[in-house]
Amino acid sequence: MSVHASAKRITTQVLQEMKHNQEKIAMLTAYDYSMARIVDGAGVDVILVGDSASNVMAGHETTLPITLDQMIYHAQGVVRAAKKALVVVDLPFGTYQGNSKEALQSAIRIMKESGAHAVKLEGGAEVRESIERILTAGIPVMGHLGLTPQSIYKFGTYTVRAKEEAEANELKANANLLEEIGCFSIVLEKVPAKLATEVSDSLQVPTIGIGAGAGCDGQVLVLPDMLGITQEFSPRFLRRYLDMGQQMHDAIGQYVSDVRSKDFPNESEQY
Numbered sequence: 001m002s003v004h005a006s007a008k009r010i011t012t013q014v015l016q017e018m019k020h021n022q023e024k025i026a027m028l029t030a031y032d033y034s035m036a037r038i039v040d041g042a043g044v045d046v047i048l049v050g051d052s053a054s055n056v057m058a059g060h061e062t063t064l065p066i067t068l069d070q071m072i073y074h075a076q077g078v079v080r081a082a083k084k085a086l087v088v089v090d091l092p093f094g095t096y097q098g099n100s101k102e103a104l105q106s107a108i109r110i111m112k113e114s115g116a117h118a119v120k121l122e123g124g125a126e127v128r129e130s131i132e133r134i135l136t137a138g139i140p141v142m143g144h145l146g147l148t149p150q151s152i153y154k155f156g157t158y159t160v161r162a163k164e165e166a167e168a169n170e171l172k173a174n175a176n177l178l179e180e181i182g183c184f185s186i187v188l189e190k191v192p193a194k195l196a197t198e199v200s201d202s203l204q205v206p207t208i209g210i211g212a213g214a215g216c217d218g219q220v221l222v223l224p225d226m227l228g229i230t231q232e233f234s235p236r237f238l239r240r241y242l243d244m245g246q247q248m249h250d251a252i253g254q255y256v257s258d259v260r261s262k263d264f265p266n267e268s269e270q271y
């Protein structure tokens with residue numbers, strides 16, 4: 001039996017065991033109860049309450065505006081739905097950088113008020129102190145390297161990161177550091193597949209890739225993107241599993257037409 005199948009609940013230790021057994025980890029984002037119930041029921045190992053909620057739920061251009069209160073609200077619904085998956089919540093921009101005491105307070109609020117199982121934050125050496133302090137409270141931390149959307153104004157674009165040797169070496173050093181200080185897993189976003197494979201092979205903890213190729217220990221996609229709800233976003237790494245945006249459009253159009261033609265509700269749909 002696979003590690004996933006034999007586990008009652010996915011924990012950070014189960015993820016470690018999955019890497020050890022070369023069993024790939026499936027992670028998806030979710031932001032509310034109804035979607036998370038489906039995601040959990042379909043066998044996803046890790047549900048990420050990503051700060052991509054800022055884009056796909058709230059319609060902001062970047063992940064920067066979402067607040068800690070809003071992240072906790074999204075996480076509460078997801079935690080109520082998740083019966084097996086590990087729930088990881090993003091620490092939003094401005095709640096952990098530069099002040100490790102504030103980072104710990106933010107992480108504690110997420111754990112206490114949502115019931116989530118771990119937090120994720122972006123960056124390497126520059127957020128070392130914050131990660132170390134959060135870990136002292138027994139809160140598991142997932143790292144995030146490569147394209148880090150909270151730093152979009154520093155880089156200016158969402159293009160592939162660490163293509164040049166210097167940036168690749170910096171990423172490798174940061175990955176080693178995150179493992180060394182105790183992160184249980186690291187997301188690698190939009191970096192060359194060769195580099196992600198090298199990093200994944202060199203670490204004991206599992207890597208989760210998004211646009212980082214097949215050599216990672218697991219994969220993550222943003223749920224509304226892979227379901228085809230967000231249709232304007234189509235990077236090379238995004239595989240669409242459904243054209244849900246179109247299907248919803250057609251279904252809602254049919255409803256509108258049924259109401260207008262007085263076809264809905266019919267005899268059997270009323271009391």
Ligand code: KIV
Pocket residue numbers: 029048049050051052053090187189210220222
């Ligand atoms: O916020 C998010 O959805 C993420 C994933 C893209 C990894 O951080």
